Amino acid sequence: MLWKILLILLISMVPLIELRGAIPIAVGMDLGLPEWLVLTVASLGNILPVPIIYLFARKFLEWGSNRKWPPIKNFCQFCLKKGNRAGDKLLSEAKSGVYFALFLFVAVPIPGTGAWTGTLAASILNLDFKKTVIAITAGILVAGLIMLLVSLGVFKIIFGVL
Numbered sequence: 001m002l003w004k005i006l007l008i009l010l011i012s013m014v015p016l017i018e019l020r021g022a023i024p025i026a027v028g029m030d031l032g033l034p035e036w037l038v039l040t041v042a043s044l045g046n047i048l049p050v051p052i053i054y055l056f057a058r059k060f061l062e063w064g065s066n067r068k069w070p071p072i073k074n075f076c077q078f079c080l081k082k083g084n085r086a087g088d089k090l091l092s093e094a095k096s097g098v099y100f101a102l103f104l105f106v107a108v109p110i111p112g113t114g115a116w117t118g119t120l121a122a123s124i125l126n127l128d129f130k131k132t133v134i135a136i137t138a139g140i141l142v143a144g145l146i147m148l149l150v151s152l153g154v155f156k157i158i159f160g161v162l
Contacts, residue, residue, distance in 0.1 A: 004031045005041050012045030018114040019046040019144045027151035035148060043144045050119050050136050057123040083124030090125060098127065099135040106139025109146050115139070 008031075012022035019042035026038045061083075064076030090098055106118045115136050122132040 001033070004033055005037070007031075008033075008038060008041045009045040012042040013049055015116040016111070016114070018116065019043060019140065020109045020111075020114060020147055022046075023144060023147040024151045027148075035152065039144050039148050042147075043140055046115050046140045046144070047137055050115055050133055051129075053116060053119040054123045054129060054132060057120050058126065061124065079124060084126065087125035087127070091127075096131075099131045102127070102132065103135040103139045103142075106136050107142035107146075109143040109150075114143070 004026075008022050008026050011017060011025060012019045014021075022042040022045065023038060026033065026042070027035075031038075058080075061076045061080050064072045065080055067073045067076070094101065102118055102122060105113050105121075106115055118136050118139065119132065122136070
């Protein structure tokens with residue numbers, strides 16, 4: 001049972017796959033784990049990288065913008081400049097609504113809109129750490145619930161697509 005839990009945990013930590021892939025894989029493989037445990041482990045695995053990504057993405061870009069090798073230097077400077085400009089504009093227009101938008105971005109389980117992407121964007125935009133983690137965690141929980149319901153076929157039953 002421990003290897004099954006570790007499998008779900010590790011899959012949900014992988015960028016682009018995250019819990020959007022871990023939950024259907026766990027349900028599809030019929031691992032024999034209760035649904036609440038699959039949801040909990042996948043959510044935890046998806047949440048764990050968030051603070052690390054947030055804290056180190058911007059630091060990497062700042063480090064890279066001071067390198068001598070032009071490809072890294074130019075890329076990092078471009079990301080920082082673009083991120084700072086976009087962040088200032090976004091925060092002046094959206095105010096605190098930016099965190100709700102971040103929540104929705106992560107909560108909608110479509111490819112490319114997961115916790116990794118949302119956290120990278122928040123880090124580059126220099127959004128508040130605590131508010132970012134709360135918004136992304138809430139988004140992960142909603143996305144996890146949606147993916148579990150879809151994986152279990154609940155929407156097929158509700159909408160009569162059987």
